[in-house]
Amino acid sequence: MPFNRTKPHHFGIVRPLALFGTTLLATMASFAVPDSPLCVDGQCKPMISVVKHLDQEAFRITDGKTEAVIVPAIGRIMSYGKVGGPNLIWNAPKGGIDTYGWTNYGGDKNWLGPQNSWTVWSGAWPPDKAIDGSPYEIEVITGGKLRLTSPLSASTGIRFIRTLYFDASGDLVIEQTAKKEKGPKIKGSIWNITQATLGDAVFLPLNENSPYKNNFYYFYPSNTSQKTEAVKQNLLKVQLVAEGGGWKIGVDSPVSSLASVKDGVAFVQKTAKPKGIYPDGAGENAGFPVEFYIWGNKETPYTELELLGPLRDFSVGTQWTHTLRWSLHDLPSKDVNSKEVADAVQGLLMEK
Secondary structure, three states, X not given: OOOOEEOOOOOOEEOOOOOOOHHHHHHHHHHOOOOOOEEEOOEEEOEEEEEEEOOEEEEEEEOOOEEEEEEOOOOEEXXXXXXXXXXXXXXXXXXXXXXXXXXXXXXXXXXXXXXXXXXXXXXXXXXOOOOOOOOOEEEEEOOOEEEEEOOOOOOOOEEEEEEEEEOOOOOEEEEEEEEEOOOOOEEEEEEEEEEEOOOOEEEEEOOOOOOOHHHOEEOOOOOOOOEEEEEEOOEEEEEOOOOOOEEEEEEOOOOXXXXXXXXXXXXXXXXXOOXXXXXXXXXXXXXXXXXXXXXXXXXXXXXXXXXXXXXXXXXXXXXXXXXEEEEEEEOOOOOOOOXXXXXXXXXXXXXX
């Protein structure tokens, strides 16, 4: 596929990237800005550059302390972590893993939920190919921001637009907008899925007045490989091991947040929790803004950190936005079973 672009100013629009090569990298070079962040009086501004990630052309965005790498060819965030530190995002082996007709590349992405509506929209499986795994347009815009735009979904008439940037606090902000452009009215939820590397534990906030047993819900039969423990009345810890296959839970939590902890660092994801009915639950006030999945296969273990928006009506011309914030936090101990870690994570997840 030829590489096409428009260039109205120094920062421009890069059209969908489907094939990669050295010629393409040279063509993209004019979009690069200095790889080192610009720091003045101790304040570092976000910088964007063109890089390679697993032999694919990609965009790196950083505030000098934390960085993320986005691969437009598959519309995913494929790396996130401290500058010079490990990548906390799971990447599938080169070429992806075929899962019943769906290519799992790893990374972070959007789906339109709930999944039980897929049978109406496009079939029960695989996920919508326009949204998941297709080339996205990418635009570098004013203020050190990257904007990704998906193709239009033929089955739902919805297009996803994701704008990423680091704010002054060091959070990676991901504004996720679903825009309805064609077709009949539907009801759906913006669903974010981050496939993360296997941590030591994942912490999820609990609703102390949940209708579910133990204040959370098993999507599949209980898998005792993953040890679950309510370390506080409103905090669930899942201690992770690379065994047991697939396992998923949902929490009807009072806040929309969760944290993956590894080697004394908490990878926290948060979003607002507007009023409304959330997907997958057993009743009007029992849906799940937070869900967690682990694939415990020993060869390719990973987790899925999932934050969902409320169900919205989508008719032509409407759009909804679901904004995430990612952050990294050094914890007081590397022992995920310590009270100090539980106290620190609880504070991170519950703070406004």
